[in-house]
Amino acid sequence: MKRWADGFIAVDWGTTNRRAYLIENGGRNAAEFEDGKGILSVRRGEFEGAIAEIREKLGERPMLLAGMVGSNRGWVEAPYVPCPAGSQDLARGLVRIGDDVAIVPGVSMSDGRSDVMRGEEVQLIGAVASGEIPNDCLVCHPGTHNKWVRVIDGRIASFRTVMTGELFSMLKARSILSDLLARRVTSGNAFREGVSRGLAGAGITSELFEVRARFLLGKLDASDGASMVSGLLIGEDVRVGLGESKLSPVVVMGRPELTALYAAALDVAGVESELRDGEGAFIAGACTIVEQIQ
Amino acid sequence: MKRWADGFIAVDWGTTNRRAYLIENGGRNAAEFEDGKGILSVRRGEFEGAIAEIREKLGERPMLLAGMVGSNRGWVEAPYVPCPAGSQDLARGLVRIGDDVAIVPGVSMSDGRSDVMRGEEVQLIGAVASGEIPNDCLVCHPGTHNKWVRVIDGRIASFRTVMTGELFSMLKARSILSDLLARRVTSGNAFREGVSRGLAGAGITSELFEVRARFLLGKLDASDGASMVSGLLIGEDVRVGLGESKLSPVVVMGRPELTALYAAALDVAGVESELRDGEGAFIAGACTIVEQIQ
Numbered sequence: 068m069k070r071w072a073d074g075f076i077a078v079d080w081g082t083t084n085r086r087a088y089l090i091e092n093g094g095r096n097a098a099e100f101e102d103g104k105g106i107l108s109v110r111r112g113e114f115e116g117a118i119a120e121i122r123e124k125l126g127e128r129p130m131l132l133a134g135m136v137g138s139n140r141g142w143v144e145a146p147y148v149p150c151p152a153g154s155q156d157l158a159r160g161l162v163r164i165g166d167d168v169a170i171v172p173g174v175s176m177s178d179g180r181s182d183v184m185r186g187e188e189v190q191l192i193g194a195v196a197s198g199e200i201p202n203d204c205l206v207c208h209p210g211t212h213n214k215w216v217r218v219i220d221g222r223i224a225s226f227r228t229v230m231t232g233e234l235f236s237m238l239k240a241r242s243i244l245s246d247l248l249a250r251r252v253t254s255g256n257a258f259r260e261g262v263s264r265g266l267a268g269a270g271i272t273s274e275l276f277e278v279r280a281r282f283l284l285g286k287l288d289a290s291d292g293a294s295m296v297s298g299l300l301i302g303e304d305v306r307v308g309l310g311e312s313k314l315s316p317v318v319v320m321g322r323p324e325l326t327a328l329y330a331a332a333l334d335v336a337g338v339e340s341e342l343r344d345g346e347g348a349f350i351a352g353a354c355t356i357v358e359q360i361q
Numbered sequence: 362m363k364r365w366a367d368g369f370i371a372v373d374w375g376t377t378n379r380r381a382y383l384i385e386n387g388g389r390n391a392a393e394f395e396d397g398k399g400i401l402s403v404r405r406g407e408f409e410g411a412i413a414e415i416r417e418k419l420g421e422r423p424m425l426l427a428g429m430v431g432s433n434r435g436w437v438e439a440p441y442v443p444c445p446a447g448s449q450d451l452a453r454g455l456v457r458i459g460d461d462v463a464i465v466p467g468v469s470m471s472d473g474r475s476d477v478m479r480g481e482e483v484q485l486i487g488a489v490a491s492g493e494i495p496n497d498c499l500v501c502h503p504g505t506h507n508k509w510v511r512v513i514d515g516r517i518a519s520f521r522t523v524m525t526g527e528l529f530s531m532l533k534a535r536s537i538l539s540d541l542l543a544r545r546v547t548s549g550n551a552f553r554e555g556v557s558r559g560l561a562g563a564g565i566t567s568e569l570f571e572v573r574a575r576f577l578l579g580k581l582d583a584s585d586g587a588s589m590v591s592g593l594l595i596g597e598d599v600r601v602g603l604g605e606s607k608l609s610p611v612v613v614m615g616r617p618e619l620t621a622l623y624a625a626a627l628d629v630a631g632v633e634s635e636l637r638d639g640e641g642a643f644i645a646g647a648c649t650i651v652e653q654i655q
Binding site for chain 1: 433441474475477506523524528531534536562563564565566567570573574577578598
């Protein structure tokens with residue numbers, strides 16, 4: 068059995084995909100692969116096999132697993148660590164399976180509002196550790212479930228989830244708006260008008276139908292429908308995420324096609340933003356946690 | 362060809378279902394049937410056959426068709442009549458096919474906000490004509506797309522659509538909340554708490570995820586999840602629908618299992634309501650329109 072310090076494998080194991088990295092001395096990413104074996108495609112009792120498969124590709128190393136693999140639908144549940152949570156808190160909350168596998172816990176909030184994250188915490192902690200984001204800031208981390216994260220002293224102090232990505236996908240797949248949503252989203256005037264309406268908080272379950280009505284009445288070009296709906300949802304998202312915060316700039320971290328839209332929406336709200344792709348952050352976070360479990 | 366005054370067939374022809382009534386002298390409902398031949402199951406060029414089938418069952422009578430059959434996905438498009446719209450406006454907007462078929466137009470709003478209805482207008486006009494609802498009131502008409510309708514002088518003066526029912530169905534069918542939404546909705550404490558949060562306007566795309574987080578953190582019983590989500594959506598709906606209105610009581614018209622939930626939500630909002638099942642309203646509305654086309 069190799070020791071963690073000689074190198075390890077970090078896996079970002081989500082619901083539908085997993086991405087595995089072989090990390091050698093000093094955080095060097097020596098090899099990686101991604102496949103569609105998210106937790107939903109691995110049956111109970113077959114996780115050992117799914118683990119062995121990763122080691123066949125990347126070598127016999129200790130493994131740090133993060134994401135939905137530690138949820139109640141995953142392999143072994145790693146209970147949530149409450150906010151505020153930094154790398155030490157995550158390391159203390161690791162669930163060990165033998166001495167060569169460790170599962171990273173998710174992070175929870177339960178004072179007043181309830182909220183949970185699982186997977187994003189490693190990336191956030193890594194972005195702080197590598198200096199990609201400041202020790203004190205508001206992070207917007209878009210995805211299926213966008214997370215607005217208040218970072219204080221380099222720890223996740225509080226956060227709020229907005230299920231914008233999932234709602235947009237649902238509307239696109241099967242709703243009265245599906246036809247309109249087949250088009251491409253751009254951050255032009257239709258998007259910005261949608262953002263303004265979302266920011267106004269007039270109620271998206273009504274505003275969404277209004278987009279359809281405009282189209283039926285010939286007042287909206289079909290090619291603008293997806294942008295306006297995306298703007299509405301992201302505007303509502305930004306309204307909720309900023310709340311009473313006066314922090315500026317907001318750090319928007321994630322895939323560039325998404326962060327650009329959030330930056331445009333923040334601009335409509337009069338708030339500056341800084342974009343980060345967060346690509347190296349997962350590895351940096353994994354290294355920060357592993358340093359504490361030697 | 363029989364004249365309209367001797368009796369006619371009125372069809373409430375929706376997206377997934379149709380309901381046809383044989384209406385004789387003085388509005389008597391002599392026979393009726395319902396089937397699953399909504400417009401989505403009738404191909405272009407096959408509407409004549411679908412009409413013939415109705416006449417085979419109910420007799421060779423003139424036919425008044427209302428609902429999505431007059432939409433751009435239906436048989437022949439009947440352009441929207443703008444608000445304010447009463448029975449005379451609907452009669453003037455009828456699209457005639459030969460002299461024995463008439464399609465009722467939908468109603469649109471396009472001053473500032475855009476909105477459309479198609480199908481509900483006959484029921485609303487009928488409820489006014491039969492005295493089931495007052496000439497001046499605010500009507501809440503829940504369904505897949507809830508309509509809040511301001512009736513003034515017996516006409517549809519303005520309205521607002523909230524796609525609460527469709528959103529709930531989508532969340533139930535395929536979302537991170539699906540498991541929780543398989544349970545029954547009741548109007549108890551969980552529902553009322555959801556309503557309060559919806560009324561507060563804190564953003565349902567975030568509040569929905571909060572319900573899931575509460576459940577994961579053991580702070581919400583699974584059996585309360587569907588009620589809380591329904592409460593959230595209906596609370597948001599009521600927030601939007603009431604707007605600045607001080608009208609009381611609100612008339613809630615529709616299927617009893619839905620109207621009871623909206624009445625409970627209005628109660629949380631401190632607004633009185635009166636419930637109407639609206640069952641006879643469609644026939645009353647059809648008669649009111651037909652009286653003007655002899």
